[in-house]
Amino acid sequence: MNIGQASAASGVSQRMIRHYEKIGLIPAPPRRAGGYRDYAETDVHRLRFIANARDLGFPVSEIADLLGLWGNAARSSAEVRALATARAAELGRKAAALEAMRATLEDLAARCHGDDRPDCPIIERLAR
Numbered sequence: 284m285n286i287g288q289a290s291a292a293s294g295v296s297q298r299m300i301r302h303y304e305k306i307g308l309i310p311a312p313p314r315r316a317g318g319y320r321d322y323a324e325t326d327v328h329r330l331r332f333i334a335n336a337r338d339l340g341f342p343v344s345e346i347a348d349l350l351g352l353w354g355n356a357a358r359s360s361a362e363v364r365a366l367a368t369a370r371a372a373e374l375g376r377k378a379a380a381l382e383a384m385r386a387t388l389e390d391l392a393a394r395c396h397g398d399d400r401p402d403c404p405i406i407e408r409l410a411r
Contacts (some may be wrong), residue, residue, distance in 0.1 A: 289322035293330035300330065308333055308347060340374050341366075 303309045312320045325369045333352060336346045345366055352358045352366075366406050387408075394404045 286320050287337050289327055291328045295330045297335050341370055
């Protein structure tokens with residue numbers, strides 16, 4: 284199948300498919316006589332795996348590790364679990380940081396009069 288068909292089947296954009304090839308997450312597919320890429324169903328399955336991992340917040344480096352584990356029948360599920368729990372912890376730290384930012388902005392907005400006066404705690408906070 285061509286890149287458009289692989290994109291439609293996997294839900295991964297053509298641009299990202301080319302990027303994943305360039306960085307080695309998916310092997311470069313063979314080329315047809317006209318020079319077009321020729322993707323197999325296994326490539327589409329790999330692209331879906333990558334997309335699912337991205338949706339769960341895994342960075343490219345960890346996706347490469349997960350792909351290696353996925354292809355290794357002798358893998359230890361403990362390795363997979365360790366990657367998942369580390370990612371979950373990192374997402375928790377990011378969520379806490381975002382929540383703190385949201386609370387700060389809400390507090391500043393609540394203290395801002397929002398009228399024609401120039402006094403604004405939001406600007407004062409940003410200027411610190």
